[in-house]
Amino acid sequence: EAGVAQSPRYKIIEKRQSVAFWCNPISGHATLYWYQQILGQGPKLLIQFQNNGVVDDSQLPKDRFSAERLKGVDSTLKIQPAKLEDSAVYLCASPAGSDTQYFGPGTRLTVL
């Protein structure tokens, strides 16, 4: 079974620029999560999808962050415009039926 795929692995941008991250979850997994992990902290949920619908986006800074999951498969997370405090690792995860969470390798974003 292939794992959760994410790209790019690293991204460096200047503040006020835009950036997008891509995630392809494990085939057949209906639920998809995006997390933000700031250095030295645990991951924080940004948004949860069930198929192509949003279940929980209460912690997503909607003034600059957006996410979509067209056709209920892969997903993109966008930041526009980026701020210095957005520097973090962005993780995508999808759970199996047993609740075990499978995480992708993450995208490390540096905002200069």
Added chain:
Amino acid sequence: KQEVTQIPAALSVPEGENLVLNCSFTDSAIYNLQWFRQDPGKGLTSLLLIQSSQREQTSGRLNASLDKSSGRSTLYIAASQPGDSATYLCALKSDRGSTLGRLYFGRGTQLTVWP
């Protein structure tokens, strides 16, 4: 709001030692608890999952316990090896209506096992 605390923040031990990592939480309305391992520059790997009705889970040299009433979980690693060096995070899945299904993570314990 659920608060998850992990102690210690960092731990350095010689190879072969048995060790315990601690996780405490403030809201006992949990669906399950997971322990993860995170290697530098990598995503998270699930190690053990304990449902709220269970007391412990074991996998190889790892044993995780859960005490909902006291808001505590421990991860026990037996006979530690240098390959165990990583950051260990605990995460709780909320069973409370307004945050149902949300995962809350601790900051992790950074473990170093030296030969």
